[in-house]
Amino acid sequence: MPRVVRYSGHMDAESIPRRRTGGRSALVLASIRKAVEELIAERGSDAVTIPLVAERAGVNHSSIYRRWGDVRTMINDLATYRLDPERSLPDSGDLRADLTAWAQELISHYGKPVNASLLRGGAAAAGESESDCLRDRRAEAAAFAARPGSNFTGDQVIDRVVSPIIYRVIFLPWTLTEVDARTYVDVLCNQAS
Amino acid sequence: MPRVVRYSGHMDAESIPRRRTGGRSALVLASIRKAVEELIAERGSDAVTIPLVAERAGVNHSSIYRRWGDVRTMINDLATYRLDPERSLPDSGDLRADLTAWAQELISHYGKPVNASLLRGGAAAAGESESDCLRDRRAEAAAFAARPGSNFTGDQVIDRVVSPIIYRVIFLPWTLTEVDARTYVDVLCNQAS
DNA sequence: ACTGTAACGCACAACTCTTGGCATTAGCGC
DNA sequence: GCGCTAATGCCAAGAGTTGTGCGTTACAGT
16 A cells, blocks of 8 residues: 655646755656656566666656555656647648548557557556546547538547557557558548438 | 466367366366456456465466466466357358357457456557457458458458447447447448448 | 755665475376 | 376465665755
């Protein structure tokens, strides 16, 4: 049972204890992040242990334990490259082009080993509540389906575009470079109904 | 670096050393499988460790280490052989009907919570080698694509039929009853090319 | 610059997982 | 049955992990 201190590493004005976010602390955080991403890319998330990260980052392992408590929490917190839910979606007026751009964004995002690894971790923890790590993706899919000129539903965006990408990210990540976002979007938009 | 003995628990005629697949060994395998499935369902695949499985299964932990070498391999192996790879695929002569029946088989298989949990565990352990728990599913998809009258590839079967099912099993299991295998197969078979 | 204390490094301790040797049990082919 | 040996159990050593107390460093606010 780790006594987690859990903080995210960025300014948080309303927190009671004044965090130290610059100087050495920032350097430590940066080198830890770098080490984690390298290790995940090199050997997979299974091989990421706190002593290993600490050694590569040139940081004492106890600092890491005190910050996050365990590997899982650390990786989840460090995945700051996760897609910002507040980012703006492509909106050029051309629905098909926008969808394609969005799909390509997903591919390049989950193409990074860190994000893929995080997704696998999310998959392991999924299945019980609506609130999984792909919830925002589904909301975005629904937003596209609601645009004028759409002849598909949000569910269909998931089935035809998102799920093949996610499947490959999880099970066949090395084939991700081969997939063509346009093909998936075409299948979606060219349907009869 | 585990010295893996990796075997699947069913007969393999051309292997040099004659495996023992019945009696006590079968019982041990069965109780290990039961323990793993229970633990994954109860606490998620992260919490599954070999000593834990051994204790619950009433089996010595060294037996597990000798069989699989590590947790990852064990979960992948158990998840892989949950659906018998030797079972016969639908073959009525009507390719579209056969595909639909196959897809429905997948839905009903992964619709069971035990199998869904195992799949999530397999997802967490996947991503590094060609040999994940859905390998056999891909082989089956390729077999369908190779039949006469097919106008699709194995990859397309994965993208259009398998991946939407797997996505829902992992992330949205409660929507699995709504999905219609026929729709997926229609999308696959009605494509222009 | 000065102060309070968050964050860090170090050392050590406890714990869990991993591996291998050796003896015993029991499946499979004859 | 009988023999061969795969497979398991038991135990103990070792490797790697997680966790904690304490002194030191240095950020942040004044």
